[in-house]
Amino acid sequence: MKARVFSGVQPSGNLHIGNYLGALKNWVEIQENYESIWGIVDLHAVTVYQEPAELRSKILETAALFLAVGIDPKQSSIVAQSAVPAHTELAWLLTCVTPVGWLERMTQYKAKSQAQETIGDGLLQYPVLMAADILIYQAAIVPVGDDQAQHLELTRDIAQRFNSLYGDTFTMPATHLPAVGARVMGLDDPEKKMSKSATGTGHAIGLLDPIDQVRKKIMRATTDSQPAVDCDTMGAGVANLLNIFQAFGGWTAEKMQAHFSGMRYGDLKKQVAEMVIAKLEPLQTRYYEIMAEPGYVSGVLNHGAERVSPIANSTVQLVKERMGLYTGA
DSSP: OOOEEEOOOOOOOOHHHHHHIIIHHHHHHHHSSEEEEEEEEHHTTTTTTOHHHHHHHHHHHHHHHHHHHHHTTTTTEEEEEEOOHHHHHHHHHHHHOOOOOHTTHHHHHHHHHHTOSOOHHHHHHHHHHHHHHHHTTTSSEEEOOOOGGHHHHHHHHHHHHHHHHHHHHHHOEEEEOOSSSOOBOSSTTTTSOOOSSOOOOOTTOBTTTTTTHHHHHTTTOOOOOOSSSOOTTTOOHHHHHHHHHEEEEOOOOHHHHHHTTTHHHHHHHHHHHHHHHHEEEEEEHHHHHHHHHHTTTEEEEEHHHHHHHHHHHHHHHHHHHHHHHOOOO
């Protein structure tokens, strides 16, 4: 019997090459080895205001991109989080065993709460819902980026606390990270991770960006003051471009060094652009073919929810029984 794997992305902003290289590409590669569940975590998106029509459109867009990159709905379940109500039911039950102090020290909560005058309670409870997303499927493997490592560790703490209070109930999840491309930085600021929420036009390469725009963004990417690639003393911008090329191309470190050492930055950027474009063009073609099929994406999401709901409902039933809640028996 295959171990179960779960991970998800928010349907807010535009999915970019960092999302692909750090998550989606890895999901495609491992989907055959696990019982795979990939979530579109729309309930997380509404911790800040989302325009309703745009959010609905982004949910379908995200699902179509999952399919376009190679996630196979026959092998994997693609699920909109809000289509499985058990997520929120388990989140409440886990909230009741999670100390507030654990949530208040979360790095992302502290950063986001300091940047806003008023915050919703959903921002504080976000990690508990994330824990519920994972634990509800008894996921053994959770492929997340290193920026989510603290949230995953909290998930493990919550599971352990619940298990100690009510008996062995939840599988303890482990991480699974790709070896290359797990952290892609912004083209305009290579000291910061590429983000869907960044506003700069030259920051990220969207998976659906027009090809001429992709080329322009890469050609304008930040490098450093040296004239050519020095593999021993390169700056963050050059390292980021090489990381992007290697992650898309699958080259070894030795081949990368032999090929790029001494190359002038203009030529480096041209080669990175051609590598990225060669991967994005077929992805975009497939995406638009998928979106042109009426009802197909909704059907995939509906089927995914039907397939995973028995697992989720069974977990909630077990949790309620362990806690002594009324289950209709």
